[in-house]
Amino acid sequence: MADFAWSLGSPSLRLGVTGLSRAGKTVFITALIHNLTHGGRLPMFEPWRAGRLLGADIRPQLHPDVPTFDYRGHVRKLTDARVWPDSTRQISELRLTIAYESATFLGRSLGRGKLDLDIVDYPGEWLLDLPLLSKDYRAFSSETLERGREPRRTAIAADWLAHTSGVDPLGPADDEAAGRLHELFAAYLGAARGGSLALSMVPPGRFLMPGDLAGSPALTFAPLDLPESGEAPRDSLWALMESRFEAYKDVVVRPFFRTHFARLDRQVVLVDVLAALNGGREALVDLEMALGEILGCFRPGRSSWLGQVLTRRIDRILFAATKADHLHHASHDRLELILRRLTDRAIARASFSGAEVDVKALAAVRATREATVRRNGESLPCILGVPQEGELLDDHLYDGKEEIALFPGDLPDNPQALFRPPEAGEPGFDALRFLRFRPPPLEVTAEGVSLSLPHIRLDRALDFLIGDRLA
Ligand code: GDP
Incomplete structure (x- = not known):
């Protein structure tokens, strides 16, 4: 640079x-x-x-x-x-x-x-790679597999974990085997981040945000179920994965932080x-x-x-x-x-x-406006906006054209409540309703000047x- x-x-x-x-x-x-x-x-x-x-x-x-x-x-x-x-x-x-x-x-x-x-x-994912610098391949492998085995991740990790347990780390350094393992591992990371789990801790960061390095060997590795002790034999799959893990740190992680x-x-x-x-x-x-x-x-x-x-x-x-x-x-x-x-x-x-x-x-x-809507004698503080095409709420599929009023629910005034199981009568997470709205039209003044984005x-x-x- x-x-x-x-x-x-x-x-x-x-x-x-x-x-x-x-x-x-x-x-x-x-x-x-x-x-x-x-x-x-x-x-x-x-x-x-x-x-x-x-x-x-x-x-x-x-x-x-x-x-x-x-x-x-x-x-x-x-x-x-x-x-x-x-x-x-x-x-x-x-x-x-x-x-x-x-x-x-x-x-x-x-x-x-x-x-x-x-x-x-x-991408913030790249920052999550910093801790990898102080880890070796063995530590990375065991931590990552352990995290994948957590009960809430079982459904999304099943294919990858099953495939991994059938792979012999001492087997030959096969590029195709490494590629297949990487593919399943990256799919698992993607599912952990996206979908309903919305998890954040999904290193290595570049597996989800590869930038221009997609497909390069430094990005084509995955954890292995390693023997308790010993070192990687020459020309083994273990040695190949280990060298790629080290390359990832050298050519991807360190240069980003340094430069x-x-x-x-x-x-x-x-x-x-x-x-x-x-x-x-x-x-x-x-x-x-x-x-x-x-x-x-x-x-x-x-x-x-x-x-x-x-x-x-x-x-x-x-x-x-x-x-x-x-x-x-x-x-x-x-x-x-x-x-x-x-x-x-x-x-x-x-x-x-x-x-x-x-x-x-x-x-x-700001894609929404605010309004108070009266329902069943109660005043509800609502937001008005045009939901994006394809958004779904209460079985209604929006077409990206109609404006709606939505009561998104109240956030708790004590954030602590969100970090523990709800007590009787306390609204849970399900009480919140979020939809994606289309960006707003730009307001134009009487003189015909477009205003900036709200x-x-x-x-x-x-x-x-x-x-x-x-x-
Ligand atoms: P990035 O991955 O961090 O670059 O995220 P983006 O800036 O592309 O935002 C992701 C999505 O979040 C957008 O496509 C919008 O749907 C939504 N979004 C981001 N910022 C706003 C905002 O200020 N208001 C609303 N209503 N939606 C937003």
């Missing part, structure tokens, strides 16, 4: 945007850029409120070997076709140059301020708490564990491998619960509380003395992430 000389000069800030797949990274970055370049309403973003935000422009990004974030393509989909853009599959980057007026007299006397904001989008992760100044971690709520208590507990692993990456021990390659220190981290527009605003604070509960222990454990950590609930794109609390996120750098 080459830094060009012309990048020197104006101050720059590298903002990492991550989160597990479908957390909302693509939508978040697109909405952030759209709001900053189209005069979005951002009252909780101090530079905007003070009238000091002068504008923002997309500029060529600095790294010829990193794909550019496809902002224009994503906006066209969101605003013209009113469909959600394609999700993040690999790392990409975009530079936004923000012009502002300084808040201080001295600053203003120096002229217009300029901040180059480099936004780096990458991309180590250069970030600030980080936002997006979290789809609602999907985990839909997945039930197990999914929530699993998400908590994954967030703990992710947080661990930001505070590695000094003597650890990552601690030694970090060239700068991330000084602000925002955990943001996305898609808050699926809830009535009365529940937004509760959503934030649940995410706080999910990250509290990890934050305390990692003792973040150097970095400021905040937690917020937001919707980068959002919920995106301005608060911006204020925390970059507000101080526009002072």
Whole structure:
């Protein structure tokens, strides 16, 4: 990765945007850029409120070997076709140059301020690979097989585990056998992540998000049921898998952390708490564990491998619960509380003395409006929106055209309740109803000007992430 000389000069800030797949990274970055370049309403973003935000422009990004974030393509989909853009599959980057007026007299006397904001989008799954660096193939194999044998995973792990137990690790180093095992293992990981389980802890991260490395030997391995002791015999399947596991660490995991992760100044971690709520208590507990692993990456021990390659220190981290527009605003604070509960222990454990950590609930794109509907003499706080084509609720299949009012249910005001079995009379997870809605139409003013994408609390996120750098 080459830094060009012309990048020197104006101050720059590298903002990492991550989160597990479908957390909302693509939508978040697109909405952030759209709001900053189209005069979005951002009252909780101090530079905007003070009238000091002068504008923002997309500029060529600095790294010829990193794909550019496809902002224009994503906006066209969101605003013209009113469909959600394609999700993040690999790392990409975009530079936004923000012009502002300084808040201080001295600053203003120096002229217009300029901040180059480099936004780096990458899959959160890649962060879950860090713990692999301190494991050997034997430990990886036994932990992964053990996790696959947990009762809640039996259904999705059955084919892979059955095949694995029929494979002799001491047998010949057969490429095809390795490929077949990998295929079944990757299918199991995909099923754990997707579907109703919605689990988060599914390393190795690249098996689900391979980027441009799909099909390469470093990505074609799987755990084996190894003998209790001994070493891999030469030319055995065990030796082949072990060497690929080590290659994965060397050519995939370490380069990502060294080249991309180590250069970030600030980080936002997006979290789809609602999907985990839909997945039930197990999914929530699993998400908590994954967030703990992710947080661990930001505070590695000094003597650890990552601690030694970090060239700068991330000084602000925002955990943001996305898609808050699926809830009535009365529940937004509760959503934030649940995410706080999910990250509290990890934050305390990692003792973040150097970095400021905040937690917020937001919707980068607000696809719903709110209304109160009276039913059976009761007022229900509802959301209005057009469900995506193919969404199903109570046996009704939506066609992507009709607008509906939905009572999504209330989140509990005590998040603790979600982490233990419900007591008598307490609503369980089933009481929550979420649907995917189509992106909203853009509002047009009386003068015919299209407004920027509507959002919920995106301005608060911006204020925390970059507000101080526009002072
Ligand atoms: P990524 O995998 O992290 O890049 O996730 P995306 O940004 O592609 O988001 C995944 C899906 O979540 C989208 O296709 C939308 O259906 C939904 N989504 C993301 N952000 C929002 C939001 O702010 N509001 C709503 N209603 N849906 C969202």
